[in-house]
Amino acid sequence: MESQANITDIVNNFPGLPPFPDDVSTAPLLRLSLGKLLAEDIHEFERLFQASVEIGFFYLDLEGSQHGTSLLRDADELFKVGERLFQLSLEEKKKYDFSAQNSYFGYKGQGAAVVDQQGNLDRNEFYNISKDDIMGVSEPLPAPEVLHQSRKQTESFMKGSHAIVELILKILNDKLSLPEGTLSNLHRLKAVSGDQVRFIKAPPQPADDRRTALGQHTDFGSVTVLFNRLGGLQVLPPGAEAEWVYVRPLPGHAIINLGDAMVKFTNGLFRSNIHRVAAPPGIQGDSTRYSLVYFARPEDNVMLRRLEGSDLIPPIEEDQVEEAINSKDWIIRRALGRRVDLVKNVDYDKSAGTEQMSRRIKV
Numbered sequence: 001m002e003s004q005a006n007i008t009d010i011v012n013n014f015p016g017l018p019p020f021p022d023d024v025s026t027a028p029l030l031r032l033s034l035g036k037l038l039a040e041d042i043h044e045f046e047r048l049f050q051a052s053v054e055i056g057f058f059y060l061d062l063e064g065s066q067h068g069t070s071l072l073r074d075a076d077e078l079f080k081v082g083e084r085l086f087q088l089s090l091e092e093k094k095k096y097d098f099s100a101q102n103s104y105f106g107y108k109g110q111g112a113a114v115v116d117q118q119g120n121l122d123r124n125e126f127y128n129i130s131k132d133d134i135m136g137v138s139e140p141l142p143a144p145e146v147l148h149q150s151r152k153q154t155e156s157f158m159k160g161s162h163a164i165v166e167l168i169l170k171i172l173n174d175k176l177s178l179p180e181g182t183l184s185n186l187h188r189l190k191a192v193s194g195d196q197v198r199f200i201k202a203p204p205q206p207a208d209d210r211r212t213a214l215g216q217h218t219d220f221g222s223v224t225v226l227f228n229r230l231g232g233l234q235v236l237p238p239g240a241e242a243e244w245v246y247v248r249p250l251p252g253h254a255i256i257n258l259g260d261a262m263v264k265f266t267n268g269l270f271r272s273n274i275h276r277v278a279a280p281p282g283i284q285g286d287s288t289r290y291s292l293v294y295f296a297r298p299e300d301n302v303m304l305r306r307l308e309g310s311d312l313i314p315p316i317e318e319d320q321v322e323e324a325i326n327s328k329d330w331i332i333r334r335a336l337g338r339r340v341d342l343v344k345n346v347d348y349d350k351s352a353g354t355e356q357m358s359r360r361i362k363v
């Protein structure tokens with residue numbers, strides 16, 4: 001992996017927010033450029049492939065291309081929407097908790113999910129907006145006025161993020177020498193899928209009781225486009241001896257990571273790295289943390305199994321059994337399986353993803 005020297009030359013902190021401390025360990029993620037990927041820079045394609053195999057997380061520099069700067073503008077607007085959304089009363093927000101209908105769209109209150117095997121509860125709120133709702137592929141869900149008013153911005157952010165996902169999938173498809181369009185045909189913008197935008201708010205935690213706000217997990221889908229501004233996101237690099245390290249937020253960048261579906265499609269060639277959200281480090285811990293995420297997932301009926309057609313994808317081993325599960329069922333199991341308000345006795349392991357495979361520890 002590259003050293004972090006290449007990020008010291010950019011503006012490291014977000015205006016109006018306390019700085020990320022210099023004395024905590026950070027993940028040396030590759031910093032890729034959207035402009036270079038769009039210009040078909042083959043060295044940049046190679047780095048994307050490398051990041052997908054080695055850790056499954058990287059920064060994407062969005063400055064310097066029109067697509068990137070317009071996505072950054074949309075993200076800025078939606079950060080403001082997220083603040084207004086979470087300011088609504090709890091009573092109002094709870095009207096949009098659709099989990100009882102087996103849906104992971106809408107509101108999730110703080111403390112609704114367990115974050116570890118000990119049963120500790122999460123410390124953040126979510127609001128998930130369905131791509132299909134915004135794109136007119138499904139019936140619109142009830143939503144608070146602030147979200148009705150920002151539908152156009154949400155649509156623009158979704159399209160911009162989805163286009164980045166498509167670009168990444170196309171490059172990885174070519175790198176794997178899969179038949180043209182294999183990956184993008186499983187992620188069509190107008191097909192029914194669990195793609196969503198997520199707003200997250202984590203309030204400051206008491207100084208003497210700072211814990212995990214969002215439990216360790218791998219993302220469920222294919223490609224995640226994440227915007228955050230305060231530290232707190234941590235990744236667990238591969239290997240038995242690995243320790244949690246922070247991902248330092250960088251202005252002008254998205255953090256991109258691969259999810260379980262990409263691990264399954266490539267039978268473990270690509271990684272879906274384990275990550276979690278801890279309290280923001282140092283003086284950042286006194287501020288409210290917001291994130292904005294676009295999760296791209298395979299279309300609902302896509303089976304999550306090894307793809308045929310690439311010599312680079314390892315074959316299924318003799319003692320390996322592939323579970324027959326489609327994208328929709330996988331996501332519901334993972335998204336709702338750790339909800340204490342829905343499941344009587346949460347079986348933490350039953351709703352696990354590809355963590356074991358991603359840790360690259362042979363058992």
Ligand SMILES: O=C(O)CCC(=O)C(=O)O
Nearest residue numbers: 200219228233277291293
């Ligand atoms: O808030 C963040 O930085 C990460 C959130 C995350 O990992 C998720 O929502 O899956």
Ligand SMILES: [Fe+2]
Nearest residue numbers: 217218219275
């Ligand atoms: Fe995540």
